[in-house]
Amino acid sequence: MSTYHARAIVLRRETWRDAARLYTLYTREGGKLLAVGRGTRKVLSKLGPHLEPFTLVDLHLARGRKLDTLCGAIMARSPEPLVADDRRYVAASFVAEALDHFVKLGERDEELWRLVESWYADAAVLPEDRLMPRLSVFVWRLLSHLGYHPKLEACCECGKDLRYEHSRFLPARGSAACRLCPLDERALAGAETLDGQAHAEILAVLEGAAKMPLHHATIRSSLALLESQLDRPLTCLPLVRVHLAPARATLEARLAF
Ligand SMILES: [Zn+2]
Numbered sequence: 487m488s489t490y491h492a493r494a495i496v497l498r499r500e501t502w503r504d505a506a507r508l509y510t511l512y513t514r515e516g517g518k519l520l521a522v523g524r525g526t527r528k529v530l531s532k533l534g535p536h537l538e539p540f541t542l543v544d545l546h547l548a549r550g551r552k553l554d555t556l557c558g559a560i561m562a563r564s565p566e567p568l569v570a571d572d573r574r575y576v577a578a579s580f581v582a583e584a585l586d587h588f589v590k591l592g593e594r595d596e597e598l599w600r601l602v603e604s605w606y607a608d609a610a611v612l613p614e615d616r617l618m619p620r621l622s623v624f625v626w627r628l629l630s631h632l633g634y635h636p637k638l639e640a641c642c643e644c645g646k647d648l649r650y651e652h653s654r655f656l657p658a659r660g661s662a663a664c665r666l667c668p669l670d671e672r673a674l675a676g677a678e679t680l681d682g683q684a685h686a687e688i689l690a691v692l693e694g695a696a697k698m699p700l701h702h703a704t705i706r707s708s709l710a711l712l713e714s715q716l717d718r719p720l721t722c723l724p725l726v727r728v729h730l731a732p733a734r735a736t737l738e739a740r741l742a743f
Contacts, residue, residue: 514596542562662685684704
């Protein structure tokens with residue numbers, strides 16, 4: 487039986503046959519993969535405690551005909567700070583659910599690995615008021631990396647340059663429009679008004695130049711774009727929006743000074 491090593495973030499676990507669990511993992515070596523952990527539901531399981539959701543873990547796996555099996559696991563970063571705090575837990579769960587939704591099995595992708603690994607590392611230590619801006623950066627980059635890079639520089643209807651202007655972000659189209667062009671209801675689903683600063687901020691985030699956006703519209707637009715690309719709802723998305731609300735006053739206060 488051939489075996490291999492992989493570094494992974496545990497995205498999800500579910501009950502499997504007997505005392506086993508089925509794990510959804512995002513790995514540096516092989517992208518998203520499923521693996522069975524035998525005996526991991528037993529109280530004295532040696533593997534189980536290293537495989538809690540959001541753990542960064544070094545794995546030893548055996549290839550199977552249908553599913554690989556976990557032979558060994560050593561925790562590299564504890565998920566404890568993410569699990570102990572409600573807002574961090576919601577954000578971490580949302581990212582795991584989004585990755586499971588958008589990413590196909592078995593496609594190695596080093597850039598995506600760095601994006602995912604650095605998000606979980608940051609989410610564990612960032613001050614609470616930085617969590618949602620950081621999550622928004624992750625969402626913009628994830629979607630852009632997966633091919634949903636929005637076109638924001640010019641109005642999608644009349645071609646007018648939108649920099650330094652008020653505009654409308656249209657998640658359903660993955661583009662933006664000026665304030666004057668008429669649009670139908672479908673194009674306007676989930677639309678977000680952007681002032682010149684928020685518009686510039688989104689462009690900077692997409693270029694990798696802005697690491698901590700301040701505009702609430704930047705954050706809301708990232709979630710709206712993600713939602714527009716879903717083919718089924720994500721359980722954690724409404725929770726993220728609810729937990730985002732208290733941050734609004736802080737963000738706007740910071741912008742006012
Ligand atoms: Zn226009």
